Amino acid sequence: MKLAGMASNRGRNLMNIADRAPGGASFAVVLTNDADAPVLEAAAERGIPTEVVERDDDEARGAHEERVLDALSEYDFDLVTLDGYMRVLSETFLDETPTALNVHPSLLPNFTGANAHEQVLDAGVKVTGCTVHVLDESVDGGPIVTQEPIPVFEDDDEDSLKERVLYEGEFTAYPRVVEWFAEDRVTIDWDEGTVSVEGDDGGDFPARRIVSDDLASNLRYGENPHQDAALYTDTTVSEASVVHADQLNEGAKALSYNNYNDADGALNLIKEFEEPAAAVIKHTNPAGCATADSVAEAYERALSTDPMSAFGGIVALNRECDAATAEQIIDSFKEVVVAPGYTDAALDVLFEKDNLRVLDVNENFEVTDTLTEKPLVGGRLVQERDTQHLSADDLEVVTEREPTDEQVESMLFAWHTLKHVKSNGILLADGTETVGIGMGQVSRVDAVRLAAMKADEHAEGKDAAGAVMASDAFFPFPDGIEEAADAGIEAVIQPGGSKNDDSVIEAADEHDMAMVFTGQRSFRHD
DSSP, rough: OOEEEEEOOOOHHHHHHHHGGGGOEEEEEEEOOOTTTTTTHHHHHHTOOOOOEEOOOOOOOHHHHHHHHHHHHSSSEEEEEESSSSSOOOHHHHHSSOOEEEEEOOOSSOOOOHHHHHHHHHHSSEEEEEEEEEEOTTTTOOOOEEEEEEOOOTOOOOHHHHHIIIIIIIIHHHHHHHHHHHHEEEEETOOOOOOEEEEESSSSSSSSSSOOOOOEEEEEOOOSSSOOEEEEEEEOOOOSSSSSOOETTTTSSOHHHHHHHHHHHHHHHHTOSSSOEEEEEETEEEEEEEEEHHHHHHHHHHHHHHHHTTEEEEEEEOOOOOOHHHHHHHOOOOEEEEHHHHHHHHHHHTTTTTTTTEEEOOOOSSSOOOEEEEEEEEEEEEEEEEOOOOOGGEEEEEEOOOOOHHHHHHHHHHHHHTTOOSSSSEEEEEEEEEEEOOSSOOSHHHHHHHHHIIIIIIIISSSSTTTEEEEOOOOSSSSHHHHOOOOOOOOOEOOOOOOTTHHHHHHHHTTOOEEOOSSOOOOOOO
């Protein structure tokens, strides 16, 4: 798509479009009615042809527009894009050109005219924005194609508001519309005065995504002391969350960026289980997890998986914390404990540690916040939360040896815990407690070796012999199974799906191991 741009000053929106080339669009020409307009130099730097058609003092509007049309007639273009073109165009121009677009620095139909930002501030509104509309003969009229909201802050003046609306609003909305036109997705109904855009849909992953969160607090620092950080909150989320948790010991220091991240991971892990469960998290990975008849017993089993790594970790429980559990928690250094309630006796124990942050979350462990997102430089990834929950009926036995009922129970526990281990991940379990965890390895074989080493060297009162092994993705070669057999593993749960599945199954049979396929993987990469 070829564009004809028209501007009277700097034409920053036009140059942004030129730099980004949305939908492959490029400028055939940029025209201005001011020979001193900075847009001329900016366009020339980008190799864009330019035209200057100034209006004489006594020249009629129609006559000037005829000269503009004459200048543009030397170029082929499909769309006219205006940016601060300080003339109202009449039917003389509009009837002879393709669709013309303009961007206005407010949410039309409010605050029309040249002083929109002044009007916004005088009106005291809390949200402004910009509007990209199809041009007609009215001032700031014509069917609206898209809008972009921008907050108005208490300390805003015209200059600060203008800059934010431009860079955060117009620089987002205008290229979006150009891309829609370039992709031939726009239909204008002049009779109704409306615009429809094919594919501009809602749903879980809408074509346009606007997120509004409120600042909850400024954090001491980010992942590292040289990084500033803040916490924002979405007040519409009703499930148990560390963001909305009450910190019961108010005298303790506030949570850090890493504390929030780790506590969120710990809480999400113990939401997997109906039975009393406990988890210890370190650097967003489980150092140990277990279920048992009580949270005190579950915590003891979780901690014994890797008590050395658990030092300085985060504890999460899915039941009210009692005094017996609290006594164990304070026996070694922990940063944070998260639970849906505490007995008075438990609080007395936990408060003995001045800087152990005690977070009280609600009891709603059902998933209500269905999406997760990861910011990237220049955008963000958004996906559904991994809510898969398998049962014995979902498992396909692929080896000659079938797993026992106890092994199946252990496999399911291991699989649901492994969802919260960074890939490549391997988890060893005995019953419903972790034995060893190998996380974040670039080699799956190394993850097996690490899990076995953790079990044999760091776990207290347990080892890899006789354990069940879970893998978050298929084994591409039999070497991972060979390593597991050397460690004494007797059963394996894995997704399957490798082109070498037959040789992997053969290796399991040679070592008299039971193996099941889940048919789905459980990668976690962030």
